[in-house]
Each structure stands twice: as structure tokens, then as C-alpha cells.
Amino acid sequence: MVGALAINQKLEADSANAFGGAGLIGNGSSTPEASAAPVDVKKSATGDPVDYLYGTIQVSITQLNGKLTAIELLQQQATAGREQAFPYLVKYAIAANGSSFGNLSNATYTTDAFKQALDSAISKL
């Protein structure tokens, strides 16, 4: 036994917010709405469920003034919780935490099913 729990808690506190930049994908390609009207234009849409090897993924997205502001995971049999930002995660995580470590080790994440689900939702906006 290493009794690493106490150490872990300390390190966790040190490195909290490693992923502070939530919404890493939040970069919808549309241009902002016309400038005159200060009224926010909010749209949301739900994509089709996409089956993949580890389950089913389905996302709903919210767009504010042409910009993706939220991605919500409706169905993810494989994991619980919300999913965002697969492909560029490593890059962002490192940018956010460059001073403390150079790489992040984690269970392998999948990109394809997520992107497909996202594309499906975007196409319905």
C-alpha cells in the first residue's frame, strides 16, 4: 500500500481547473448576427443518435448569435456526464497546464462518433 490518497488530494487541489477552459469546441463557424439588433439570437437543435462500438451518442447543441455555446450529451451509454471537445483536448489541456506537465495520460477517447453526433445536431440548426 502506498497510501497515496493524501498526496492525491493535495495534488488535485494544486491542479484544479486543469480543464478550466470548458466549451473547447465552442467555435461555430457562422458569422455573428447583424450588428444593429442587440437581441440575442439563440438556437438549439438535437442531433440523431449515433451508434458506435461502445454505445450510442446523441448531442444537443445551443448556438448564441451564431456561435456554439453549449454541447449537451443526451445519450452516452458508455460514459456518464457531458462530453465536449475530443480531438483538440490534449492540446488545450496542455496549453492550460503547460507549466506543470507536458502530457496527459487517460483512457483513450473516441473522436468519430462524437463528431458525427455533433455534425448531425449542427445540420438541424
Place this chain on the structure above:
Amino acid sequence: MARFEHFEECMGTVFRFAGNHDLPQSDFDEAISLATSLLHRADQIFSLYKPESPLSRLARGETSVAQLPPVVEEIWDECERWERETDGWFSAFTPQNTFDPSGVVKTWAAKKAADQLLSAGIVDFTVNAGGDVWISDATTERNDWRIGISTPVTIASPQAGVLTVVDLFGTEYRAMATSGSAERGEHIWNPKAPGKAPANELVQISVIAKDLVEADVWATAAFALGDRAISALNARNAANPQNQIQAIAVWPDGNLDGTEGFIDLLAKASH
């Protein structure tokens, strides 16, 4: 020396190559292109998501190993070797008894890609193969020797963060791999369970070894070992003083345990 960082999407995940090089840009670009083509080639051969890949045809019984590219036999042998090495806790045979070497192919291909860069004269870099990390001997950035271990929740969750940080500088270790259910659910079968049922005692285990494939295979095997993983690795280390493997396991209730040598690898907060 120029700093570089290259991302390559392949095998449904992302590979990152980052470090320093002093090649002319065109030579560097060519080296990266050759290295990443090895990843895609491996994917084309071994993907079970592509119905026409040699491995998919093999799984359907349409062909035999002898009829496929020699690299398939190479991987087959490699999987057999790891199965012996892990006392059967790693197995490339699915619960349906088809050959699925995905557990090895990603890091095996990453290693080939890294070798390609080394032979092109790029020697100072790290590779992150969808969460499995390798550090070259000549890595100069001090920080690149430090690897964060993700908390055992999906990277997209609001609770995502860093469990702890290890520092491999000055050690014989060059690789870390993490297995867990946070991203892909219960996808690791237990080769020794009835019906090879999914392993679910642990939520995550990170393994540190000299070699990337070794770390990857042991992370899979240790995940299947579950509650027995740490004691099994301690026993294995006692029998292999020249080639140690360290690990930190996380249980669903948040409990942690590490191998006897793990604590020495924890990064110092002062850095």
C-alpha cells in the same frame, strides 16, 4: 532548434507528437508525413471498424493469417508473447473468440512512428497516442518528463481534471498508459472471467514502464486483474528486478493504491 507539435487523427483518436528539431522544414515535414503514414497503414490493416480491412476479413473467417500481410503475423506473435508475459491477463481474443489486437496496435504503431522520427534525426520529442504517452531518451524540455494522470471521469466532464502528476526524469521509465472505463465504458474483457465478461472492479489504472507497448498491455491486463492488480504487479516486479512496472489504480469509491515503486515517481510540488 525549433519547437514542433503535430496532431494526427487516426484510429478514432488523436496522436500528438511534440518536441524540438533542427531539420530543414521540408525534411521535417517529410519525416512527419512518413511517421503518420505508418499510423494510417496500421489502421487500414488492423481496424475492425473498416469492414474491408484484413483484420475484419480475418474475423469473418474469409482469410487466414498466412494470406495476410506479414505484419499481421508479427502482431499475432506479439499478442501471444504478451499473453504469456501477463500470465493470460492480456488476451487479443474477444469474448466471441475473434482476434482483436486493438489493445496493442495503437501503441505498437505509435512506437513505429516514433522510430521513424528517430531515424530521420528527430530525437527530442514525446508522443501521446490517445492518452498513452512515450518520452524519447533525448527529451530536453524538463516539463515533458512530467505526465499528468487524468481523473477517472470522461475528459469532457465538468469534473475532469488531474489525479496526480508523475515525473519520469532521471528514471529508466519512458512510457505511461492508462486503461479505464471513463471514456469508452466497459470495453475491456476479463480473459479469465466466465464468458470473458467485462472487467469492472477498477475504474482506472495507469501503468508506467520502459516501453510504450509494455505499458499499454499491462494497463489492459491490470484493469482485467482488478482488485488483484497492484499485488500482482508487486509480485511480478519482485521476480523481474531489471524491468519494473509501476502503477496507480483507482477504485469506484475513489480509493487509490499504487505499486511499491510508484510513490517515488510522484512529481515534486516544488517544480
